[in-house]
Amino acid sequence: xxxxxxxxxxxxGRRFLRTVTLDLERSFGDLNESVLVTNPERxxxxxxxxxxxxxxxNRSDLVGSxxxxxFADPAQFxxxxxxxxxxxxxxxxxxxxxxxxxxxGTNTHLEVVSAPLFGTSHELAGLLFIAHDVSDRKQLxxxxxxxxxxxxxxxxxxxxxxxxxxxxxxxxxCNDNYREIYATSAPAMFPGNRFEDVLxxxxxxxxxxxxxxxxxxxxxQRLAKHQAxxxxxxxxxxxxxxxxxxxxxxxxxxxxAGIRADIxxxxxxxxxxxxxxxxxxxxxxxxxxxxxxxxxEGRCLFLNKTGCEWFNGTREELLGTRLRERLPWKEREAVxxxxxxxxxGQKATMELGLHFPDGVFRECQMDCNPRLSDAGDVxxxxxxxxxxxxxxxxxxxxxxxxxxTSTRELCHEGKxxxxxxxxxxxxxxxxxxxxxxxxxxxxxxxxxxPGNKVAAGQxxxxxxxxxxxxxxxxxxxxxxxxxxxxxxxxxxxxxxGVETYIGxxxxxxxxxxxxxxxxxHKIRKxxxxxxxxxxxxxxxxxxxxxxxxxxxHQALMDAxxxxxxxxxxDDLTEICNRRAFLERAQTxxxxxxxxxxxxxxxxxxxxxxxxxxxxxxHAAGDECLxxxxxxxxxxxxxVDIFGxxxxxxxxxxxxxxxxxxxxxVCERLRNKVVQECQLDIVEQTVTCSMGLAQAVTxxxxxxxxxxxxxxxxxxxxxxxxxxxxxxxxxxDPASARxxxxx
Numbered sequence: 001x002x003x004x005x006x007x008x009x010x011x012x013g014r015r016f017l018r019t020v021t022l023d024l025e026r027s028f029g030d031l032n033e034s035v036l037v038t039n040p041e042r043x044x045x046x047x048x049x050x051x052x053x054x055x056x057x058n059r060s061d062l063v064g065s066x067x068x069x070x071f072a073d074p075a076q077f078x079x080x081x082x083x084x085x086x087x088x089x090x091x092x093x094x095x096x097x098x099x100x101x102x103x104x105g106t107n108t109h110l111e112v113v114s115a116p117l118f119g120t121s122h123e124l125a126g127l128l129f130i131a132h133d134v135s136d137r138k139q140l141x142x143x144x145x146x147x148x149x150x151x152x153x154x155x156x157x158x159x160x161x162x163x164x165x166x167x168x169x170x171x172x173x174c175n176d177n178y179r180e181i182y183a184t185s186a187p188a189m190f191p192g193n194r195f196e197d198v199l200x201x202x203x204x205x206x207x208x209x210x211x212x213x214x215x216x217x218x219x220x221q222r223l224a225k226h227q228a229x230x231x232x233x234x235x236x237x238x239x240x241x242x243x244x245x246x247x248x249x250x251x252x253x254x255x256x257a258g259i260r261a262d263i264x265x266x267x268x269x270x271x272x273x274x275x276x277x278x279x280x281x282x283x284x285x286x287x288x289x290x291x292x293x294x295x296x297e298g299r300c301l302f303l304n305k306t307g308c309e310w311f312n313g314t315r316e317e318l319l320g321t322r323l324r325e326r327l328p329w330k331e332r333e334a335v336x337x338x339x340x341x342x343x344x345g346q347k348a349t350m351e352l353g354l355h356f357p358d359g360v361f362r363e364c365q366m367d368c369n370p371r372l373s374d375a376g377d378v379x380x381x382x383x384x385x386x387x388x389x390x391x392x393x394x395x396x397x398x399x400x401x402x403x404x405t406s407t408r409e410l411c412h413e414g415k416x417x418x419x420x421x422x423x424x425x426x427x428x429x430x431x432x433x434x435x436x437x438x439x440x441x442x443x444x445x446x447x448x449x450p451g452n453k454v455a456a457g458q459x460x461x462x463x464x465x466x467x468x469x470x471x472x473x474x475x476x477x478x479x480x481x482x483x484x485x486x487x488x489x490x491x492x493x494x495x496x497g498v499e500t501y502i503g504x505x506x507x508x509x510x511x512x513x514x515x516x517x518x519x520x521h522k523i524r525k526x527x528x529x530x531x532x533x534x535x536x537x538x539x540x541x542x543x544x545x546x547x548x549x550x551x552x553h554q555a556l557m558d559a560x561x562x563x564x565x566x567x568x569x570d571d572l573t574e575i576c577n578r579r580a581f582l583e584r585a586q587t588x589x590x591x592x593x594x595x596x597x598x599x600x601x602x603x604x605x606x607x608x609x610x611x612x613x614x615x616x617x618h619a620a621g622d623e624c625l626x627x628x629x630x631x632x633x634x635x636x637x638x639v640d641i642f643g644x645x646x647x648x649x650x651x652x653x654x655x656x657x658x659x660x661x662x663x664x665v666c667e668r669l670r671n672k673v674v675q676e677c678q679l680d681i682v683e684q685t686v687t688c689s690m691g692l693a694q695a696v697t698x699x700x701x702x703x704x705x706x707x708x709x710x711x712x713x714x715x716x717x718x719x720x721x722x723x724x725x726x727x728x729x730x731x732d733p734a735s736a737r738x739x740x741x742x
Contacts, residue, residue, distance in 0.1 A: 034131045037117070040084055040124050042066050054110075054133060057103035072099040072107055083114055083127060097134070108135045160261040167254035169195045169227075181244065181260050182207065195256075196223060209237040229256045235263070243267040290385035293371065298322045298339065301380065310385075312357035326357045335366070342368030342381045351388065360525050363389045394531045397426045398538075405542055408661050409668070411637060412550045413446075416543060420448035423539055427532065429500055429520035434543060436514040437462055437471065445514070464491045467515040470503040476533045476540075478502035480524030500524040502532060504540040508548045516540050557638040570644045572622055573629040581643025585653050585702040588641065592695045600662035601705050602652040603691040603713040604632070604669075607721040609648035612682055620681050621648075628688070631676045632669055651706065659694040659726055666690045666724040674722070687722035689713060694727075 024046045028035040034054040037046040047055075047062045055062070055070060071077040076098065096112045111132045119125040161178030165171055170192050179186040185202035199222060202208060203215050210218040225234055226248060234246040241264070248258035284291045284304035290311075293302040300323050308315055311323055324335045331354050341348035348368040355361050364385050371380040404410065404418045420432035431454060434446040442462045447454040462468050466487065470477055479485045482499045492498055503517030516539055568580025576584065585601070592599050606612075606628060613621040625648065632650070636642055641653035654662050670688060677686040691713025699705050708727040716725040 034133075036062075036067070036129045036131065037126055038067070038129070039126045042081070042084065045126065051131065054131060055100070055103055056106075070098075070100045070102070072101050083116075084124065098131075108133055109138045110134065160259045162260075163189075163258055164251070165195050165256045165258075169256065171195070171198070172255065178260060181262060195226060199223070206239050209239050211237070226256065226258075229258075235267075236260075289387065290383075292323065292383045292385075293380060294323070294339075294383060295380045296343070296378075298324065307385070310356045310358055310360070310362075312359075328355055331355065338366060338368055339381065342370055342383075343378055345370050345378050354385075358525075361389075362387045363392045389526070390529050390531050393426060394535060397422060397535055401538065401542070405546075408637075408657060409664055411635070412546060415546065416446050417448065419539055419543060420446060423516075423518050423536070424448055426535060427500075427502055427518045427528075428524075428526075429518045431519045432517075433519070434506065434514065434516050435465075435467060437467070437512065442467060442514075464495055466490060466492045466498065466501045466519075467503055467517060470515050470517070471505055471512065474505060476502065476504035476536050478528040478533065478536075480527050483523075497521055502528055502536055504536045506540050506547075507544045508551075513544060513547065516543055553638060573625055573644050575629050575633060575650075576641065576643030578643065578645045581641060581645060581651060582702060584641045585643075585651070585706070588653050588655055589695065589699060589702045589705065591655075592699070596697075597656055598658040598694060600654045600657050600659055600692055600694045601702075601709045602654065602662065602666055603706070603709040604650040604652060605689050605713055605717065606648040607687045607689055607717075608684065611684065612686075616682055620679065624677070624679060624682060624686060627677050627679065628673065628686070631672050635669055635672055651709070659692060662692050662694070663724060663726060666692060670722065670724055689716035689721050690724040691716055692724065692726045 024037065025048075028046070028048045031048055032050055034051040035046075035048045036044060036051045039045050044062050044065055044067065047059050049059070052059045052062070068074065068077045080096065094113070096114075098110045098112055100108055100110045102108060111134050113130050115128045115130075117125045117128055159177065161175065161181040163171065163174035163178045171189060171194075172191060174189055179189055182189070182198075182202060184205045184207040185198050188198045188201035196219075199219060203210075203219060208218070213221070225232075229248045229250045231247060231249045234248075236244045236246050238244065242262060243264045243266075245261045245263045246258065248256050251257050281304070284302075285306070287304060288306055290307035291302075291304040292300055292307050294300055300319050300321055303311070303315055303318050303323070307323075308318060311318055311326055324332050324339075327335065331352070334350070334352050335354075338348050338350050347370070349365065351363070351365050353361060353363045365388050367384040367386075369382045369384070370378045371382055373379040400422055401419070404415055404422065407415075410418060416434065420434065424430060424432045430450050432448040433444055433454060436443050436445050440462050441459055442465050443459045444454065444456050447456055462471075466477075469487075469490065478501065479487050480500050482488055482490075482493050482501065487493055487501065498519050499522055500520040501517060502519075503515050506513045506516050516536065518536070568576050568583075570577040588599055591597075606624065609621065609624070612624055625644075629642070629644070629650070632652075633642055636652075639655050641655075643651050645651045654665060657665070670690060673686065673688050679686065691709045691711065693705055693708035693712055695705055708731070711731040712725045712727040715731055716723045719725070
């Protein structure tokens, strides 16, 4: 209704109402709002079409009646009479909810607002009512109320504490569990109170464990996490020792919904489990072997400290990865087969060599133990990898050391050279040295080195070598990283930069002779072990014994040679002549008949020697004979007997040597002749043929053995020369001299 009409109403009285009905119709008849006008006696004088539809009564039936019949509660009709008694009262500004009875007998809910109408004399001319049907809203409010009750019931059924704060961070609703969890703060948990105020209330009453922070700092950090409301889980500790898991997230309306769960028991159980896990980790980390656990896909679930070192990564980097993919492909295939065997449910074991990512090759024993689920199915493997490199290497070294020291194919110098080579291989270093120490002088007597960089005969001040420490200790010593040990301040480190050293004193007949040591300029990846110390001790013991034996033997042989030299030496070749050779050979036959210990005779003949004499003269032939005997003699032992029995024919007796070992010796000698007997003045290649025969029980005289060796030599000559042939039964000793073998 516009202001002009209201002004008219204020100017006219009852007479105006009777005269302006048509104006009311024009003003309110077609309005969507439901309008009704009564006189001071509460009689209806006007109702528009909207009111007609609302009350479901024809307008003609409304005019002249009262509104009493439309009140479901008659007392309310009586109470509203006061609007007529006090027309200027503020009550007209209020909304009156009315449960109305409509014309068709149904009930509905209305909201009514009234306005007084005054005449020209300011007397009350009537009341204007505007009504709204609010039944739909009432129904919705009822539904919302039911939902709220249901929500409260649902929230109380949640085992966790639950609360919702609105966009202004004021409490909307929370369940009883929320209040019970924060019992100290419960009095502050009422709708409309801010989250910060709830926190401060509990903070002042020491409800929270602030972890040593002052109250304001703790509050600032907690509010920041609360406002983030990103769903992240926060673990909160209360002063009474309880632990809560807090998770908060923004609602679509901008508020914050949060859940609090008491996880005290879970934390305690987790702490116990972590302690047990730490104990297991401590045990596993104390093991020098690699201990790991993998799932069905081969992904690492656990790896101890040693395993992390071998696979060259941290535990965080290696967990979840397939460790075998870090190995070379050939080794991956071997490991894959072992894993398949373990996954079948049986324990699988294998010894294999692995190149680990830390750069170290290890010979390992790998054990795969199936891990079973509660259902008894294999759901993973527990893998133990034990480094057996030292054990395997020690076994091989000792076996090879025995072979070197017991062989008859190597001379004294050859054996020492092989031991130095073996030591370098075992300790994985390039340099092996035997020294003799006289006073303050250190002299290298034997050496093994790349490209012969270190040669025998070099002399140093003893104080400038690590061997002075070895001799002072009077026992083997070793370091794999001199710069990080007591060796760092020694002159040897400053002068030569030797990082790796292992050495032992060398005794000969109980007297210090020098040292044996093995060295490298690089830092050793694997530390020396007690087994390594025992190995070098055995090297030193054997070398010392061999030097002493060789000294004694050499002294004896020198004396014997000097006594026999004049009567038994061939003038040209300076080896045994025929008479001396046969005498000594006969002695060997007699010894053989007493001891039955094997001994072999070898007949040697320079191939095509006559051509050398014919083409180059006897001087060339004599030179060839001297070079030949020198080459052969240098390769023989002091117990071997070597003599010239003809022009270019020689005979060799190998005591304590069976036919197989003799063959090896002869092949070595034959190759030496080819390599070292060539003369610039002789065009042809100088070679030799050899015939071998081993002494047998029937041999009474050396001549019979010599004849069999000569028959084998004849066979070598007639079948191509430059070869070694052992006597066989079908060869005829009587026919050997029938053809001259030149």
